[in-house]
Amino acid sequence: MNPGQPKLKIWVFLLVAGLYVLHQDFWNWNDVEPLVFGILPIGLAYHVAYSLVTALVMWALVKWAWPGHLISAISSVENRSSQLQSAGNNPKPVCNFEIEGRHKQRTGNFSDGRKEELPPGGCA
Amino acid sequence: MTPLIVVCVYLGVVAVIGAAAYRRGLGNTEDFFLASRGLGSVVFFLSLFATNMTAFSILGSSGQAYHHGIGVYGLMASSSGLVIPLSIFFLGTRLWAVGRRFGFQTPVQFYRARWECDHIGTVIFAITVILLVPYMIISIMGGGRVLHDISGGILPYAIGCALVALVVTVNVFFGGLRGAVWVNIFQTILFLLFGTIALAIISQSVQGGLSEQIQRIAQNPETKPLLTRENLSQRIFWSYSLIPLSSIMFPHMAIMCFAAKTIDAFKKTVVLYPLAIMAVWLPCVYLGVIGTQTEPGLKNSDGVLLQMLSHYAPAWIAGILGAGIISAVLGSDTHQVLAASTLFTKDLFNHYGGHEKFGESKSVLFARVFILVVTCVAYLVALITPMRIFELAVRFAFSGFAALSPVLVAALFWRRSTKYGALAVALWVGISLAGLYFLQKYSDSIAPMPGQPPVPIFPALGSFLERSASQITFYGFLPVVPMLAGSAVLMTVVSLLTKQPSKATIEKFFSK
Numbered sequence: 124m125n126p127g128q129p130k131l132k133i134w135v136f137l138l139v140a141g142l143y144v145l146h147q148d149f150w151n152w153n154d155v156e157p158l159v160f161g162i163l164p165i166g167l168a169y170h171v172a173y174s175l176v177t178a179l180v181m182w183a184l185v186k187w188a189w190p191g192h193l194i195s196a197i198s199s200v201e202n203r204s205s206q207l208q209s210a211g212n213n214p215k216p217v218c219n220f221e222i223e224g225r226h227k228q229r230t231g232n233f234s235d236g237r238k239e240e241l242p243p244g245g246c247a
Numbered sequence: 248m249t250p251l252i253v254v255c256v257y258l259g260v261v262a263v264i265g266a267a268a269y270r271r272g273l274g275n276t277e278d279f280f281l282a283s284r285g286l287g288s289v290v291f292f293l294s295l296f297a298t299n300m301t302a303f304s305i306l307g308s309s310g311q312a313y314h315h316g317i318g319v320y321g322l323m324a325s326s327s328g329l330v331i332p333l334s335i336f337f338l339g340t341r342l343w344a345v346g347r348r349f350g351f352q353t354p355v356q357f358y359r360a361r362w363e364c365d366h367i368g369t370v371i372f373a374i375t376v377i378l379l380v381p382y383m384i385i386s387i388m389g390g391g392r393v394l395h396d397i398s399g400g401i402l403p404y405a406i407g408c409a410l411v412a413l414v415v416t417v418n419v420f421f422g423g424l425r426g427a428v429w430v431n432i433f434q435t436i437l438f439l440l441f442g443t444i445a446l447a448i449i450s451q452s453v454q455g456g457l458s459e460q461i462q463r464i465a466q467n468p469e470t471k472p473l474l475t476r477e478n479l480s481q482r483i484f485w486s487y488s489l490i491p492l493s494s495i496m497f498p499h500m501a502i503m504c505f506a507a508k509t510i511d512a513f514k515k516t517v518v519l520y521p522l523a524i525m526a527v528w529l530p531c532v533y534l535g536v537i538g539t540q541t542e543p544g545l546k547n548s549d550g551v552l553l554q555m556l557s558h559y560a561p562a563w564i565a566g567i568l569g570a571g572i573i574s575a576v577l578g579s580d581t582h583q584v585l586a587a588s589t590l591f592t593k594d595l596f597n598h599y600g601g602h603e604k605f606g607e608s609k610s611v612l613f614a615r616v617f618i619l620v621v622t623c624v625a626y627l628v629a630l631i632t633p634m635r636i637f638e639l640a641v642r643f644a645f646s647g648f649a650a651l652s653p654v655l656v657a658a659l660f661w662r663r664s665t666k667y668g669a670l671a672v673a674l675w676v677g678i679s680l681a682g683l684y685f686l687q688k689y690s691d692s693i694a695p696m697p698g699q700p701p702v703p704i705f706p707a708l709g710s711f712l713e714r715s716a717s718q719i720t721f722y723g724f725l726p727v728v729p730m731l732a733g734s735a736v737l738m739t740v741v742s743l744l745t746k747q748p749s750k751a752t753i754e755k756f757f758s759k
Contacts, residue, residue: 124470138335147485155474161458164474166318170325172528177329177521184336184513193344194494194510244415 131187138180146173251398254573257412261430261577266419267430269428275607276597279423279614280589281506288512290428295503297431297438297578299331299494302389304527305441305572310549312535314697319535322487328521330491336517338495339504341659343513345756346505354501355594355653361658361756362666363748370673371654375498375678378647379587381640382497383621386580387412387629393576396553397569405630412626416576419585420618424506427581434574436583439523439613441571442530444564445556449534452559453541462535473536479593482608486725493648496655499579499586546572570571587612587621588614604725639687642718643680650676650730653738661742662753668742672734679730683719690714 151166159168250570286294301307311319312576344352351357359368391408397475398407406667418426450457464470472478538551541558545551554571556565592614596602602610652674657664690704694714701713701720702754714722721729747753 142329143488146321146329146488147481148321149481151476152481153475153477155471158461158465162461164317164461166474166476167320167533170321171525172320173325174328174521174525174529176334177325178518181332181336181518181521185517189514190336190340190510193340199345211736 135180135183135188139184142173142177142180148173161173249562250441250566250569251394251402253563254394254397255410255567257570257573258410261415264430264433264654265414265420265422265426266669268429271425272423274611276592276610276614277352278352278425279584279611280502280593282425282428284347284506285508286428286506286512287508288515290432291503291507291512292519293435294428294431295335295348295500296520297574298499298503298582299385299497299579300435300438300575301354301579302393302576303574305402305438305531305575306393306396306549306552307390307536308528308531309535309552310547312473312532313538313545313548313551315479315747316475316536317532318476318479318484320528320532321476322479322484322542323490324524325521325530326488327491327494328524328526329515330488331524332520334492334495335504335513335520337400338655338659339346339501340510340513342495342501342504342655343507343510343657345511352502352505353590353593354498358654358658358666358669359598360456361565361748362664362669363752364666364669367666367670367673368598369671370593371651374647374651374673374677376587377499378644379583380615380625381643383583383587383639384582384625384632385414385638385641386576386583387622387625390573390576391629393553393569393572395541395573396550397566399436399557408626408629411573411576411580412622412629415580415584416618416622418577419581419588420615423614426584426663427585428506430581431578432577436572438447438571439526441574442527442534442567445552445568446530446534448557448564449537449559453537457533457537460540463540464601466537470539473539478721482723483540486728489727489731490645490649492726492731493645494607496648496651497586499582502589549634584622584704585619590618591617603604603709613648618683639684643656643683646683646725646730646757647676647680650679650734652731653734657738657742662757663742663747664710665742665745665747668738668740671737671741675733676730679726679733683726686712686714686719690719 148166148169151169154166155164157165160164162170255282265751273283275285308319308364311323333609342357345351345357347358347362350355351360354531355372358371359365372501387408390411391404391406394402394407394410395404402410418430422429451453453460461474465474495504504513534555535551538545538548538555542554544553553569556568560568592601592610595611596613601613605613651672654669657668686704693702693704695702695716701715701723703709704712704714704719710722713723719726
């Protein structure tokens with residue numbers, strides 16, 4: 124992450140909050156005029172523009188506030204899976220984490236028969 | 248007759264695509280329910296959008312605009328265009344991550360592991376299913392009604408419902424999620440184009456073009472309010488901005504989040520979602536308003552677009568556009584049926600020993616049998632029950648799912664949250680909805696006519712509880728406002744008062 128990114132992230136979050144507030148456009152409530160392009164009453168034109176701006180803000184959110192850290196925890200699971208794969212005889216071990224059952228131990232099962240405890244990691 | 252033939256050909260194609268997906272199946276639940284978590288970004292976007300769009304987006308939006316005017320777009324579309332992508336960004340990506348790490352296929356599996364709870368997970372499961380099932384049934388009803396209308400009344404409603412139920416069953420029974428998403432690609436493109444094509448054709452054909460029609464509406468004092476929001480309360484308008492929080496809580500949407508191949512698959516969806524909603528809703532709302540001039544005095548305003556198409560579009564184009572509407576019906580209904588099957592298979596059958604006893608392939612068989620049974624039951628219920636009952640239930644479902652959202656937020660973000668907090672929210676939502684139903688029925692006799700101001704339900708309480716033409720309000724706000732506020736408070740207070748999960752569990756989900 125580049126050093127300016129956390130600041131940008133905060134700005135993008137503020138932008139999102141501002142956008143939510145701007146949805147309540149009480150100032151257009153009773154107006155028809157101006158008719159944008161001769162066919163769109165101002166109240167509708169505002170919300171069309173709002174949708175376009177929302178897409179831009181979402182782009183900014185994806186660009187500068189993407190939760191990329193979520194991948195690192197998953198990568199660690201997959202790396203350990205591939206390490207086991209290269210150490211074992213089975214050419215294509217499949218990682219299939221058991222989660223069924225009421226009180227079953229949650230473990231990683233590999234098709235070469237070994238089991239591994241799930242590593243800790245963040246979901247938030 | 249031509250539109251009906253085009254739509255029937257389309258339904259046949261949908262069924263064949265679903266059956267073709269059967270050949271690619273791997274015979275395990277992860278493949279059947281989640282297409283082996285392999286959806287790329289474009290497919291994920293098209294499929295997630297199809298999952299969330301129903302016939303209401305096309306027919307209901309134009310019907311609402313026919314009565315309430317352009318305000319419907321801001322009320323439901325532009326707010327959804329903001330809140331839904333945000334919920335996908337903040338909650339959907341994290342659901343995907345826990346699903347990928349721990350193998351969860353349903354949100355209830357996550358709650359059970361996150362809060363070390365068993366029966367409380369079952370309570371949340373029960374509330375979820377109760378809120379989902381009416382939505383599933385009304386989709387079949389909507390499909391039957393659309394086919395009946397498109398055929399000009401030739402195709403009976405019961406046969407229309409049966410056709411929709413059959414195509415959905417074939418699609419999901421054989422193809423699982425893979426069958427559904429293959430069809431979704433085709434469906435979403437159809438209904439994304441629907442509005443623009445319909446608007447282009449109708450604008451060429453109406454007298455004087457769109458500009459003259461709008462001027463005519465603006466100059467008539469009776470119709471002018473359709474171009475403003477003067478008949479819409481600002482409190483109601485704001486309340487509606489909370490409803491889209493329900494989207495990610497609908498199980499068919501949450502389960503879709505588990506099916507993405509990578510986290511990057513969410514990026515296109517987050518950015519394109521507002522534009523896609525605009526592409527569907529703007530032409531429909533606009534045409535609904537224009538329809539007040541070209542099709543005056545309609546009793547069933549939801550049929551305004553179909554009426555306009557039958558008057559202004561060539562029969563074969565009306566057929567293709569009709570297929571676009573049916574796409575919206577099928578796209579969401581297939582995912583609802585599959586989600587119901589996923590919940591019953593994973594959260595009940597497998598959780599209470601079915602998987603250990605019968606194994607993986609029998610779980611898939613259970614899921615398929617469940618799909619057959621649930622669509623048959625939904626079809627029969629659709630035939631014998633009045634639609635208005637389910638319309639009410641679906642309206643409640645949106646408020647209910649929105650009020651459940653603090654559960655997911657707390658599970659993903661708040662270490663200190665507890666299973667008792669989640670239980671309190673689930674009970675609060677159940678009790679609130681039961682109370683709302685009672686108030687709705689109690690106040691039916693005093694409900695004002697559409698367009699008239701709301702009346703107090705209990706005069707001694709003043710404006711605390713009021714009844715408008717169709718709904719209950721609290722100080723002028725929709726029920727979703729106190730329900731959501733109550734859920735957030737209960738989740739916080741009850742969690743702080745009760746014992747949190749073990750340190751090991753918290754570390755498992757939160758340590759970096």
